[in-house]
Amino acid sequence: MPAQKQSFEKALSRLEEIAEKLESGDLPLEESLKIFKEGIELSRWCSQVLNQTESELKKLVKLEGKKFKLEPLDLESENEAE
Amino acid sequence: MEQYTSQVKIYTVWELTQEIKSTLEQTFPALWVEGEISNLSQPFSGHVYFTLKDESAQIRCVLWRNIAEYLPFQIEDGQHVIVLAKLSVYEKQGQYQLYVEDLHPVGIGKLELAFQQLKEKLYNEGLFDERHKQPIPKFPQRIGIVTSPTGAAIRDILKITRRRFPAVELILRPVRVQGEGAAEEIVQAIAEFNQFRVVDVLIVGRGGGSLEDLWAFNEEKVARAIFVSRIPIVSAVGHEIDFTIVDFVADLRAPTPSAAVEMILPDRKELAKEIRNVSRRLVSAQHSLIDSYRQRLKSVLTSYGLKRPADILLQNRQRLDELIRQISIAAANLLQHAQQKFSTSVGRLNALSPLAVLERGYSVCYKLPEKKIVKIASSLKLKDELEVLLWKGKVHSQVTAIYPE
Numbered sequence: 001m002p003a004q005k006q007s008f009e010k011a012l013s014r015l016e017e018i019a020e021k022l023e024s025g026d027l028p029l030e031e032s033l034k035i036f037k038e039g040i041e042l043s044r045w046c047s048q049v050l051n052q053t054e055s056e057l058k059k060l061v062k063l064e065g066k067k068f069k070l071e072p073l074d075l076e077s078e079n080e081a082e
Numbered sequence: 083m084e085q086y087t088s089q090v091k092i093y094t095v096w097e098l099t100q101e102i103k104s105t106l107e108q109t110f111p112a113l114w115v116e117g118e119i120s121n122l123s124q125p126f127s128g129h130v131y132f133t134l135k136d137e138s139a140q141i142r143c144v145l146w147r148n149i150a151e152y153l154p155f156q157i158e159d160g161q162h163v164i165v166l167a168k169l170s171v172y173e174k175q176g177q178y179q180l181y182v183e184d185l186h187p188v189g190i191g192k193l194e195l196a197f198q199q200l201k202e203k204l205y206n207e208g209l210f211d212e213r214h215k216q217p218i219p220k221f222p223q224r225i226g227i228v229t230s231p232t233g234a235a236i237r238d239i240l241k242i243t244r245r246r247f248p249a250v251e252l253i254l255r256p257v258r259v260q261g262e263g264a265a266e267e268i269v270q271a272i273a274e275f276n277q278f279r280v281v282d283v284l285i286v287g288r289g290g291g292s293l294e295d296l297w298a299f300n301e302e303k304v305a306r307a308i309f310v311s312r313i314p315i316v317s318a319v320g321h322e323i324d325f326t327i328v329d330f331v332a333d334l335r336a337p338t339p340s341a342a343v344e345m346i347l348p349d350r351k352e353l354a355k356e357i358r359n360v361s362r363r364l365v366s367a368q369h370s371l372i373d374s375y376r377q378r379l380k381s382v383l384t385s386y387g388l389k390r391p392a393d394i395l396l397q398n399r400q401r402l403d404e405l406i407r408q409i410s411i412a413a414a415n416l417l418q419h420a421q422q423k424f425s426t427s428v429g430r431l432n433a434l435s436p437l438a439v440l441e442r443g444y445s446v447c448y449k450l451p452e453k454k455i456v457k458i459a460s461s462l463k464l465k466d467e468l469e470v471l472l473w474k475g476k477v478h479s480q481v482t483a484i485y486p487e
Contacts (some may be wrong), residue, residue, distance in 0.1 A: 008221045009219075009221035012353075012357070012360075015357070015360050015361075018364060019360050019367060022363075023363065023367040025367070025371055025374060027371065029371075029372075029375050032368065032371050036364065039361075039364045040364065043357055043360065046353070047354065047357055049249045050249070052248050053244070053248055054244070054248055055243045055244050055248045055252055057251075057252045057254065058251060058252070058254070059254050059255070060253050060254065060274060060278070060280070068277075068278045070280070073231070075237065075240070
């Protein structure tokens with residue numbers, strides 16, 4: 001999975017919000033099914049994010065004018081270049 | 083007077099001054115002098131003039147700008163210093179003075195002094211105030227790093243990130259972290275991150291080293307760059323015991339680069355536990371919700387409220403049947419009654435008809451010619467002509483006898 005497409009923070013707080021809503025028990029059935037599904041999807045997504053094992057390392061490179069780019073960075077090759 | 087002048091060498095002021103100067107310079111090649119600074123003046127030229135003194139004597143000193151610029155600390159009146167200097171003469175004023183090549187504070191390192199001075203200055207300016215500290219985001223997605231690409235810091239940061247919360251992007255802006263120009267590069271890197279706004283938080287730092295090695299992180303320009311950064315900055319310089327100016331001005335101080343990552347990133351194991359908990363809550367809440375709906379449905383289905391409409395329907399149907407039956411009866415009665423009434427009427431009509439009376443043998447007698455019904459015998463005379471109406475047919479007759487009563 002690439003970098004987080006949505007914020008983990010938002011996903012987690014929405015998940016908690018959904019749990020609280022469901023626990024309050026005063027939702028129409030249809031609404032509860034809808035947010036239950038959303039909650040399950042969020043929890044799956046969060047777990048996926050947590051299970052990611054590799055961190056992406058990039059280098060900030062300033063270009064002409066006000067532009068910049070992010071280059072993949074390999075620490076080993078940086079060391080050899082030294 | 084005349085004779086003296088012919089025997090004795092007479093110096094010009096300049097010649098004598100030159101003599102003194104060369105004597106002084108040769109006698110005292112380079113020397114270390116300890117004393118206290120007073121009468122400090124630093125005109126616009128950038129050269130520094132002061133007097134070095136102790137309890138009983140004083141000597142003028144000059145510090146040229148090109149040397150003064152490289153002193154990390156500020157020279158101040160009252161400072162106790164040792165100077166490395168050459169003794170010479172300022173010819174114009176006939177004044178011997180020390181030309182200072184280097185200057186060290188006494189009882190404290192140069193850099194320590196510089197550190198203390200800058201710390202005090204920036205503190206007084208409010209750069210370290212809590213109110214300027216920006217909050218560190220709880221779940222950063224991109225972390226900017228200002229450090230050397232070859233140092234231990236970036237390796238440690240990468241390692242801890244992979245362990246703690248790998249789903250982040252690390253973006254390095256490589257800089258030199260020590261030596262000439264390091265401070266400028268760090269300032270530039272912080273500025274670029276602020277310009278491009280690609281990260282949520284910045285780590286600025288390097289691994290451990292001597293005070294000299296860490297010096298870039300004690301420079302005023304670096305401190306000011308961190309102060310104006312709109313991206314929150316975590317300082318991570320050296321080892322736990324090392325404190326730099328950057329640590330005071332940063333939004334958060336981490337004792338080491340590894341610790342910086344631990345302070346910034348949440349622990350994924352903790353988070354996984356939390357997610358599991360919330361998911362469990364989610365499922366059990368949904369179960370009990372559905373259960374409660376099932377219960378409600380059940381109780382609603384068996385409730386009087388729901389049964390009532392069916393009941394009403396049945397009752398109405400029955401009532402309807404009843405009404406239909408009643409109406410039928412009524413209608414039948416009505417009909418029968420009408421028929422009865424009709425036959426009665428017909429009967430009565432029959433009974434009243436004179437023809438019916440005639441049928442039973444009666445006859446009607448009219449007196450002619452007026453054709454008046456005769457009811458009383460005495461109203462007739464002999465020879466009156468009569469018409470007698472029978473059930474079938476009539477006869478014409480004449481009165482031949484009258485018998486009244």
